[in-house]
Amino acid sequence: MEERKTFTISIYSENSVGLLNRISGIFLKRHINIESLNVSGSEIEDVMRFIIVVNTTETWVRNIVGQINKQVDVINTYYHDDEQTIxxxxxxxxxxxxxxxxxxxxxxxxxxxxxxxxxxxxxxxxxxxxxxxxxxxxxxxxxxxxxxxxxxxSGRVSVSKSEMHISAMLRAFQNETV
The missing domain is CATH 3.30.70.1150 (ACT-like. Chain A, domain 2)
Known part of the structure; x- marks a missing residue:
């Protein structure tokens, strides 16, 4: 049986009405309790960052991240265990x-x-x-x-120890659209 651990999910998204409701619905459908939730601006202008803490298995967190990434307003989602974050x-x-x-x-x-x-x-x-x-x-x-x-x-605030490539990804996207 797979071990349950605490995971921090970081979601980068546009600032849009209703996204939090759609994201929380993903957890509700899987009967996974959100232990902590924090939403704020991010290091990228006009991009919001959700930090969600859950206690589940890596298989479930991987599935959840996949579902979240399918949301229209979500730019990208990452997950880390406690050893990978500050x-x-x-x-x-x-x-x-x-x-x-x-x-x-x-x-x-x-x-x-x-x-x-x-x-x-x-x-x-x-x-x-x-x-x-x-x-x-x-x-x-x-x-x-x-x-x-x-x-x-408060909810957890965190940064990953390893680099998340979201900033480079968004800069490349902005350069393509210009």
Whole structure:
């Protein structure tokens, strides 16, 4: 039986309405849960980049990438396992402000976790932590006993260790159309 692993799928596409819905439908049809999703601009002007994290087999991820590449607005899709990428997530923790001053341990947790205090208000303060998912979950478990007022974590952002030839491919395409 093929081993399930975490894969990061990078989709380069035009910025078009409805593409995210079509892409998520590909995962839905195969009963594969999207663990993380991030959509942003890319290193290429007017080209969007979707970063989708899934836990599945390489056979399934290869099939999914093939289906995604068939979408009209998709320029190209790549997939990598965790060893082939450099990735981070970011989280924000909203905590009652009196704890920052009354609980010395909170200050130690912030320092030891290499987190940053991004704002302090009368009733709350906000901690920011960037890192791998396990680092964020560790900070969450340390802060939870003190009471977390709000918590949010971003989707994964990543770059591949190896070169993705998308930029060269698009430059060649632009030169052909000029």
């Amino acid at each position: 990735f981070l997530e970011t989280a924000l923790f909203k905590i009652a402000s009196h704890l920052l001053f009354d609980e010395r341990q909170i200050q130690n947790i912030i320092k030891e976790s290499h987190s940053d205090i991004v704002t302090v208000a009368r009733d709350f303060f906000v901690i920011s932590k960037s890192g791998r998912r396990d680092e964020i979950e560790e900070l969450y478990s340390k802060l939870r006993p003190y009471g977390i007022m709000q918590f949010v974590r």
